Structure formats: structure tokens, C-alpha cells
Amino acid sequence: MKKETTKSAKAIRTRNNVLIHILLAVLAFIWVFPVLWVIMTSFRAEKGSYVSTFFPKAFTLDNYIKLFTDTTILNFPKMFMNTLVIAIFSCLLSTFFVLSAAYCLSRMRFKMRKPYMNMAMILGLFPGFMSMVAVYFILKAVGLTEGSLIRLALILCYSGGAALGFQIAKGFFDTTPYAIDEAAMIDGCTRWQVFTKITLPLSKPIIIYTILTSFISPWVDFIFAKVICRANADQYTVAIGLWKMLEKEYIDNWYTCFAAGAVLISIPIAILFLKLQKYYVNGMTGAVKG
Template sequence: MSNHSIQKAESHSLMHDAKKRRILGDVLSHLFLGVMAVIWLVPIVWVFAESFNKNTAPYTRTFFPTEFSLNNYIALFTDRSVLNFPKMFMNTFIVAIFVCLISMFFVLSVAYCMSRLRFRTRRTFMNVVLILGMFPGIMAVSAIYFILKAVGLTGEGLTTIALILVYSAGSGAGFYVMKGYMDTIPTSLDEAAMLDGCTRLQVFYKIIIPICKPMIVYQAIIGFLTPWLDFVMAKVICRTQSNYTVALGLWLMLDKEYIQNWYARFAAAAVVISIPIAILFIVMQRFYQESMSGSVKG
């Protein structure tokens, strides 16, 4: 057998072995991802099934319910004698909408200033914000509460305003991701627009904002989810049940005083509060895809 034939056979064998290893790797990868998907989906499926459980008690003999009913959803919105879930839901929704809009404005404004403007204390400000961001926000909870109490925002009917202020006031400090995206936009676009007679404000909302749509989508989601899912700050500020958010409502449903009758309703409430989040992700994903396709075409 010639050397050429031997080399060809060895090459074919190596290719065959590489193909087998690639197939084995793909099988193991898909098997691992399948197991992880099952682990991830089982709690979600269980909560959804439990929300229809006819038995409202927390302890059952089977993992999944055996009898199903819509009573949990009906009672969640009609039975307001113990927990007023619709009120809690509306409180949280109002806070989340306002915080989403305000935080988006703050982050865009601060990121634009840090990315495009040059002034003496710019780098010092960025370093201070970076250092402060290393400390967890829970450290300031007590101080924030006493400040709100001093200005009279902890009273009945004012906690919604207090929550909006607390969640949105410091949102401008989270400008680093938005600034990093703005830094990728060529400054020549700004200069060309200003040569055509645009002001800084016109450059901001006619050029920068349209290009930053993907990051605006990201900021809108973060701004909405922060008050929607937060528990610690809401627990400190909201003192009465009429001012509770959905996170506090779900926590109260698992209290030993209510858990016997509200456990299945807790699962129903968990499904209900996930609906606005799912809608937000679906809507924002469409805008994100449109903005990315537009930027590629441009």
C-alpha cells in the first residue's frame, strides 16, 4: 500500500472519530439542556396547576392536584374581607408604570451627559457612583424610611408616592450600561447634526434616542420589574394592608393565620402577577427586534 493511501486512510479515520466525538458531544449537551429544562419547568407547571386546586390547604397527599376549580381565581378578586388583592395589584401597577417612565428618563439623561459631555467633575462623579453601586441597597433601608418619615411621606395615602420616589430617585445611578451603548455611537453623527443647526437637545431625541432603542427596551423592563418584584423596601415603607404591594400580599397569604384558606390562592396570585411581566417581555421583544433590524439596515 502506498504512502498516499495510508495517509488517506488515516485522515478518513480521524475525520470519522471527530464526527463521532461531535455527535456524542451534541447528544450530551442536548441531554443536559433537556434535564435542566425539566428542572426549570416543573415549579412553573406546579404553581399553575396548584392555582386551580380545589383543595385550598397547603398539605396534600399528591404532588399535583387531583381536583380542579376556578374558585381560587374568583375568590382572589371577589373576597376582599381578609386580603384585598385587587387593591394591592393596582398599587403595584401604578408604582411600576411611574417608576418605569421616570427611571427611563433619568438613565437616558445621565448616560447622555456622561457619554457626550466633558466637564471637570465628570470622572469623579462616575467613580463615586461606581463605588456606591458596590454597596447593597438594603444598607440604606433604615435611613430612607426615616427620611420619608421626616418629610411626612409614610402616612396613609402617601406611601404610593413614597415608593415611586424611592425606586426612581436613584435609578439615574444605573447609567453605566446605557452609557456604554452610547459610547459605541460615533460622535460624527452629533457633529454633523449640530453643523446642520441642531441643538444638544435635538441631537439627544432625534439621533441618540432612536439609535438606543434596544437599550431603552432593556431599561423599561428593568424599571418595571424593580418595584413589581421588590419586597424589602415595600415592607419597610408600607405600614397598612391598604397600601401593600403584590409582593407583600403574597407574603401575607403564607402567614399561618391565612395559609389554610389562601395557599391555593397564593398560587393563583403568582400566576396573575406574572401576566403583566409576560406581556411586557412579549411587547418589548417586538420593539427590540424592530430596532435591531433597523440598525442593521442603516
């Protein structure tokens, strides 16, 4: 009697497992499919954005080559360099701002602390680029909207408001026991020394997270970049370039190159994102400790 019931319970479980795995496989395919399609398209020999058949008839590497050699209309290598420079500097600046603000808000008590946190929350409710046009005018008034200073303008845009995104970093600092700070102060540290010698070494996960997220954002933002660059094609970032490739006048020649370009920038970002995944998951439940 007992044997039969355990056997059928097991059978039910196996059946459930099989069904669920099939379901997962189907869903996984749906999710991965567009990615596969882009990769296929980047190797497609036929031009244009219309396809009569699903799979490419011929494969080629021309699209990739074209990206780097055909710089007359859309200078991909230059855009890449622009974006790289902007990403590095805005990442440095952002990380400094975010960590400073998060540390002060987590560890120190001062009169403007609560008002600051409330202000950050309220500012976050405004549509992100409502102020975009205004920022453009301000930058123009200061003279940052022409020529190579555009890159500086973009760096400032991406990192300027960084200190408003202190929440995750602050959450992490909050989980480090305050007793360690106190022990360090008794041992003779000034608060700055506590920050540099004790807190930062213990915060590797959150530092990496902040650096990586602020590095990624200039690559994927195109609204701000478009507004500030306007027609200065030599200052374009990669995001604008890819967008332009899909515009009516370019799409026939550049559609497959768009796919190639998309693959090229997706690879490093994907790698970075996979590294970040760990911290992303823990972000809500309390941070990973080193």
C-alpha cells in the same frame, strides 16, 4: 480506509449529540419543573400548603376567582392597582433620570464627570437597603408616610437613585459614533436638539430596555414596600400581598391563591422579560443598534 474513518467520526458525533440532547432535556426539565408545579397548584382544589399527593386530586378555578372577589383580608385587585400606578410613574421618572445621566456622562465632558462615576460605583457597594430605615425617617419627616402619599413615597424610592444605574445606557450611547453628533452640531443643532432629534431616535433598544426594567422592579420588590407601608393594608403592593399570603395565619386558606396570584403576575413579567432577553444578551458585548 478513508470511508471507515469518516463513518466512525460521524458515529461518534451522533452519539455525542444524542447524549448531550438527553442531558439538556433532563436539565431543562429540572429548570421548568417548579414553574409547572406552581401552575398545577394554582388549579388545585385542596387547600393548605401540605400535600399528601404530588398531583392535585381535583382541579378548580376557585383560587383565581377568590383572588379577585375575596377582598376582606387581602385585597388583591387593590394591590394590583397600587402596584400598577407605582410602576408606571416610577418607570417614567427612572427612564428620564437614567437617560439624562447616561447621555451627559457619555457625550459631554465636565469637571464632575469622573467624580460622579466614582461616586456611583462606591454607592453601589453599600448594601442596598442599609439606608432603608433612614429613608423611612426622611420620608416621615417630610410627611410622605401616611395614607395615599405612601404611593408617592414608593415612586420616589424606586426612581430616586435611578441615575446611579447609568452604566448600560451609557455603554450604549458610547457605541453611537460621535461624528454623528458633530455633524448635527454643524448642521445647526444645540446639544439638546442633538439629544432629542438624533440620539434618542437611534436609541430605541436602550430606551425600551430601561422602560421595561424600571417597570418590572416595583412588582418584584417587597423589602422597601414592606418598610414603608408597614400596616397600611390598603396601600400594599402585590409583592407584599403575596408574601402575606404565606404567613402562618393566612397560609391555610391562601396557599393555593398564592399560587394563582403568582401565576397572574408572572405572565406579564415573563412576557416582558422574554422581550428584554435580546438586549440582556447584548448588554455585555456592546449594544444592539437600531
